[in-house]
Amino acid sequence: MTDTWDTIADWYAERLRRGSAMHEFARDILLQQLPENLTGSRIVDLGCGEGLVSRALALRGAGVRGVDPAPRMIAHAWIAEAEHPTGAVYTIGDGCTLAPIGDGTADWVTAGLSLNNVPDLGAALTAVHRVLLPGGRLAFTVPHPCFEAPGASWAPETVDDDPPDTRGRRRTVGDYLAEGFWRSDNPEGARRAGNQHRTLSTYLTALLEQGFALEAIAEPAPTEPVRAEQPLREGLPPFLVVKAVRLP
């Protein structure tokens, strides 16, 4: 069977329920881009998955609507909401259209690790622009494009004149310029469901072309819990964080 986000939704939800330092890190660096108090704000969480980001935003006081095309992900989001109510609501929908969301109805759109899954980035940003109020903001994370390209891997250090104690495993870049759909063959990785690789310049240029101005770009260093979970990540930013404002 070829995996999709729907077929791996049970695995993904269980992984987050058990606690994943990497996913919590991704959530927290996204949330850092938004005010602490979101009372009165209306937020669309594009590609909400099982609701990790939506719940946190709702707990800050926002009215949150999570949108995701994978019905099983949305089912898990509702289950989590029933167990620990936050006020977040969820809808099945495609981030390339955000069809369930009205024009100019959101102060923020968040997209945690989801724009790297949409097949048409331009369409998704057009939809985000449509649902945002003028002056509204998009904040998103993606796996850092420089280190998560197709074929990126961990390889032994091979610089012969390094002293032995500095030899370790290093990230190999992979096919950075090979934009498009690819699927990881790691049976334990979320990207076995496939994802869309795009370069840094593709993300940033698309934002500018779709009527946004950049407000913040960050490449946060992995925290101690992330390094404990994945020691090889030390010294590399796992994610790219971007905040942009919708121009009138």
Ligand SMILES: C[S@@+](CC[C@H](N)C(=O)[O-])C[C@H]1O[C@@H](n2cnc3c(N)ncnc32)[C@H](O)[C@@H]1O
């Ligand atoms: C890595 S998960 C992230 C989920 C959640 N935002 C989080 O931080 O845990 C990626 C999500 O992108 C969703 N996705 C895939 N294609 C999409 C699309 N066209 N529009 C919106 N979301 C999409 C998947 O269903 C999946 O839930």
